[in-house]
Amino acid sequence: xxxxxxxxxxxxxxxxxxxxxxxxxxxxxxxxxxxxxxxxxxxxxxxxxxxxxxxxxxxxxxxxxxxxxxxxxxxxxxxxxxxxxxxxxxxxxxxxxxxxxxxxxxxxxx
Amino acid sequence: xxxxxxxxxxxxxxxxxxxxxxxxxxxxxxxxxxxxxxxxxxxxxxxxxxxxxxxxxxxxxxxxxxxxxxxxxxxxxxxxxxxxxxxxxxxxxxxxxxxxxxxxxxxxxxxxxx
Numbered sequence: 001x002x003x004x005x006x007x008x009x010x011x012x013x014x015x016x017x018x019x020x021x022x023x024x025x026x027x028x029x030x031x032x033x034x035x036x037x038x039x040x041x042x043x044x045x046x047x048x049x050x051x052x053x054x055x056x057x058x059x060x061x062x063x064x065x066x067x068x069x070x071x072x073x074x075x076x077x078x079x080x081x082x083x084x085x086x087x088x089x090x091x092x093x094x095x096x097x098x099x100x101x102x103x104x105x106x107x108x109x110x
Numbered sequence: 111x112x113x114x115x116x117x118x119x120x121x122x123x124x125x126x127x128x129x130x131x132x133x134x135x136x137x138x139x140x141x142x143x144x145x146x147x148x149x150x151x152x153x154x155x156x157x158x159x160x161x162x163x164x165x166x167x168x169x170x171x172x173x174x175x176x177x178x179x180x181x182x183x184x185x186x187x188x189x190x191x192x193x194x195x196x197x198x199x200x201x202x203x204x205x206x207x208x209x210x211x212x213x214x215x216x217x218x219x220x221x222x223x224x
Contacts, residue, residue: 045215
């Protein structure tokens with residue numbers, strides 16, 4: 001079983017719509033959770049950390065469900081510029097080894 | 111905004127040659143990492159480095175790989191004898207206190223082994 005799994009998509013989303021997708025992780029001792037955005041052939045960029053209580057940053061909302069071992073990302077009022085691959089990142093210790101899923105591709109269409 | 115700088119942006123090398131990929135992490139960061147991404151595949155952890163030593167490495171990071179922080183600012187990844195399958199995007203990253211604070215990635219070095 002992969003340590004971090006994501007639905008690869010693509011999720012085709014009309015501009016202005018809402019899209020949500022999950023990421024599951026296998027290690028129950030995982031400590032920290034992140035969503036990164038990666039544009040084609042570019043570096044991953046930190047979108048947001050995911051906290052136990054859930055958190056929101058503008059149009060983006062992240063949730064953590066420790067019992068079921070998944071995190072989610074919801075994007076409201078999708079913009080064309082939201083088209084990207086969204087990577088889920090999970091750490092199991094403070095030393096680092098942020099493990100990534102393979103990414104979920106989102107394509108926002110006019 | 112502080113950034114992680116990587117050079118070169120693209121390196122082409124012949125199989126069997128040694129390459130050194132260079133990174134300048136954000137100045138007050140304490141944790142440093144190398145990742146790679148083969149085209150079309152996921153971002154894979156190679157190695158983490160803290161307090162001038164490797165703190166963790168993956169199975170990919172075998173004897174042909176080494177890392178060094180030679181002068182307090184640069185952080186290098188050396189591949190001793192490159193193979194065709196080493197062709198990938200190599201990303202350096204740094205973190206202020208630990209991985210639990212998230213990383214900042216550099217823009218990457220595209221390594222092509224021919």
